[in-house]
Amino acid sequence: xxLRRYRADxxxxxxxxPCGELTNYPRRIVARAAEAGLDVIAVTDHNTAENAAAVLRxxxxxxxxxxxxxxxxxxxxxxxxxxxxxxxxxxxxQDAVFRSLPDVxxxxxxxxxxxxxxxxxxxxxxxARQLLAATRLDLRELVSLIHRFGGLAVASHVxxxxxxxxxxLGFVPSDLDLDALEISPHMTAAAARTALKLNPSAAxxxxxxxxxxxxxxxxxxxxxxxAPTLAEIRKALRSEGGRKVCGS
Amino acid sequence: xTLAELIRQLDLKVFTGRNExxxxxSGGYASDLLSDVLAHGKKDQLWVTLQVHPNIIAVASFKxxxxxxxxxxxxxxxxxxxxxxxxxVSIIGTPxxxxxxxxxxxxxxxxxx
Numbered sequence: 001x002x003l004r005r006y007r008a009d010x011x012x013x014x015x016x017x018p019c020g021e022l023t024n025y026p027r028r029i030v031a032r033a034a035e036a037g038l039d040v041i042a043v044t045d046h047n048t049a050e051n052a053a054a055v056l057r058x059x060x061x062x063x064x065x066x067x068x069x070x071x072x073x074x075x076x077x078x079x080x081x082x083x084x085x086x087x088x089x090x091x092x093x094q095d096a097v098f099r100s101l102p103d104v105x106x107x108x109x110x111x112x113x114x115x116x117x118x119x120x121x122x123x124x125x126x127x128a129r130q131l132l133a134a135t136r137l138d139l140r141e142l143v144s145l146i147h148r149f150g151g152l153a154v155a156s157h158v159x160x161x162x163x164x165x166x167x168x169l170g171f172v173p174s175d176l177d178l179d180a181l182e183i184s185p186h187m188t189a190a191a192a193r194t195a196l197k198l199n200p201s202a203a204x205x206x207x208x209x210x211x212x213x214x215x216x217x218x219x220x221x222x223x224x225x226x227a228p229t230l231a232e233i234r235k236a237l238r239s240e241g242g243r244k245v246c247g248s
Numbered sequence: 249x250t251l252a253e254l255i256r257q258l259d260l261k262v263f264t265g266r267n268e269x270x271x272x273x274s275g276g277y278a279s280d281l282l283s284d285v286l287a288h289g290k291k292d293q294l295w296v297t298l299q300v301h302p303n304i305i306a307v308a309s310f311k312x313x314x315x316x317x318x319x320x321x322x323x324x325x326x327x328x329x330x331x332x333x334x335x336x337v338s339i340i341g342t343p344x345x346x347x348x349x350x351x352x353x354x355x356x357x358x359x360x361x
Binding site: 076138139161166167168169170171173 | 280281282283284285286299300301302303306307325
């Protein structure tokens with residue numbers, strides 16, 4: 001099978017994230033991803049995937065592959081990207097995350113509207129969950145939950161001083177089965193590996209963590225893959241079969 | 249003050265490190281960000297937190313902290329206990345919130361610096 005480079009931005013917030021701009025609607029996300037030269041994107045709203053189906057449908061035949069996902073928050077307040085091949089794999093994880101969120105409705109004077117939309121960008125509802133809260137799942141439970149349903153678990157923005165595995169836990173625990181570590185757009189992967197004393201064998205990726213359309217693809221990672229699928233990206237993170245992370 | 253005296257005065261629960269209780273306490277630090285404790289924790293301080301992940305043991309051991317106090321009735325994870333035994337780190341617990349616990353400890357003359 002022929003391998004080629006695929007450019008991926010697998011950390012994008014839609015208008016459903018309480019910190020995401022309301023203009024980050026499905027068609028806008030897909031259009032901006034195509035414009036930025038991305039081959040594959042993931043929608044990763046905080047503790048929810050309720051806009052993932054709309055982005056998948058909006059992508060249609062645009063040529064941009066979409067992986068459904070979410071950015072889940074562990075009990076220790078560590079953000080973890082959960083990336084899946086299909087919605088059916090993701091939905092049981094979303095259910096478990098919903099069950100472990102605190103039962104406190106969001107106060108809209110502090111967070112933006114959590115807007116659920118369809119593929120035509122029509123508003124279909126608002127999430128009544130406290131999406132910015134931490135779940136009751138500890139980091140290991142969260143990673144094993146993601147893996148149980150075939151997903152990839154990537155620690156978000158490990159170099160940031162809030163909501164990162166290093167800010168919350170001091171360092172990356174060696175026994176934690178993460179598939180990759182994400183470095184924020186503020187730092188290069190090489191600089192992060194040295195500054196944060198990361199395990200030399202840990203796969204490093206960089207994505208945009210976009211909360212507004214103009215930031216989509218601002219930072220992205222090139223993968224050498226046979227196809228823009230989760231299974232291929234998993235192989236690249238493990239450097240299997242010639243697949244690899246080319247850089248960002 | 250030693251750990252043993254503090255435990256007696258505030259009726260604290262000892263999870264691990266019964267053999268370390270003669271250790272003196274020089275002060276205290278309260279934080280749930282382990283990166284912050286790595287940066288600012290000092291030798292022989294009592295560390296007040298609600299984090300129960302095994303990494304707390306590595307931080308306490310590296311910074312030579314006197315003990316870890318888990319607040320809100322939190323219990324250490326099983327592998328946290330195992331690691332604490334190996335590293336001879338005392339984990340003690342209180343049902344009080346961090347605010348209440350720190351207030352009482354401060355009242356006993358243990359300060360932050």
